[in-house]
Amino acid sequence: MTNKNYDLLVVGSGIVGLAHAYEAKKRGLSVAIVEQNASCTGASIRNFGFVTVSGQSSRDTWRRAVYSAQVWRELAALAGIKILHQGTWILCQRPEAVEVAQAFLRTPMGADCKYYPQASYLNLESLGFTNTGSLHLENSLGLLYSPHEFRVESKEAIPQLASYLQNEMGVDFYWKTEVLSIEGTSVHTSNNRLNAEKIVMCPGAQLTGIAKPYIEKHDLKLCTLQMLRVKVQDGFVLPGSVMTDNSLARYLGWSELPEAKVLQDRIAKEMPEYIKEGIHLIVVQSADGSLVVGDSHHYGSSEDVFASERIEKLIIELMYRVLNITEHAVVERWTGVYPSTNAYDALIEKVSSTMRVAIVSSGTGASTAFGLAKDNFDEWLG
């Protein structure tokens, strides 16, 4: 039984926990992370690895995303994490989507983004864009390009980040160690007892565990997502991450614009099955050329255990409408789960002067965790 003392103890080694550890080390604190599994197996390694800025809801979440993208880039260089591709291509297939894209460009969040109407598609390569032939641009009226986004391979990047924090920044990790209870500054785990001046719980979707008494009042739901990895024809290269009208209607940074209402109404009429399953298309590419494609959203009080073939078919159908692919084979299928509420994008529950809970409740943690951790400590530690 060890009985070590730390300035900060973090429960959970997902991106929210890692971001808190990083921000605490930057402030000179001694830090430990306690993780019940042998490695992070939660949402943080099941996601697209799509670090997004455009589309994040205005105010805090967008500001946190801008900060987080900058930290990701710095840490990627230091920790040897590969940035796989940059920029997002949002194909506008309906006139209503074009209206949303143009309205977005008039907001401060649209500052560095650009809209390319169909008439300018032939010039895209001369503007420095490559691999534009990978998209069915002919099926779209225009495209909204955002330069801010990039992609990391989460199942590699999260362990790399943990190793960097351990080896280069001196964070202690206690793997296969579940936090069972906390009394004041004393933390009782399945393996040992630890002491910490401050404790932050970052339990992700584990809403019924150690954090339950402090977060149950928020009435969080669980959102289950279905994801695929597909192999397509050799030589296929995406110009960047890809989304469509459905994402303009869904992600708050666009959907909260007044112009989005008519787009949402039209999509609801034209794609009822997709709306029912919460499907919108995101496609990103891995170093081996395979594509990570998703996703669907089911909300409930527990995780959906069974992945549906029908949902998979709907996602693939959408993929064929947008990508110039001739063949595909699904090589991996998985589901992921995150906590969700419409009330806010993330919550910092101030339990006491020594304990807090930090949860991203909008499925945007890969994009916002560093900003959330910074806000938490700026306010808590001064």
Ligand SMILES: Cc1cc2nc3c(=O)[nH]c(=O)nc-3n(C[C@H](O)[C@H](O)[C@H](O)COP(=O)(O)OP(=O)(O)OC[C@H]3O[C@@H](n4cnc5c(N)ncnc54)[C@H](O)[C@@H]3O)c2cc1C
């Ligand atoms: C399929 C999918 C796709 C997504 N795509 C994106 C995307 O592309 N971009 C984006 O920004 N966001 C995306 N998200 C959301 C993002 O992945 C999450 O918001 C983020 O990973 C949440 O991180 P977390 O650290 O809170 O949770 P998690 O990654 O789930 O980590 C929580 C950790 O806490 C541990 N834990 C819990 N209780 C205890 C305890 N008592 N003791 C010890 N350990 C404990 C768990 O074992 C777990 O490892 C996606 C989510 C999913 C599911």
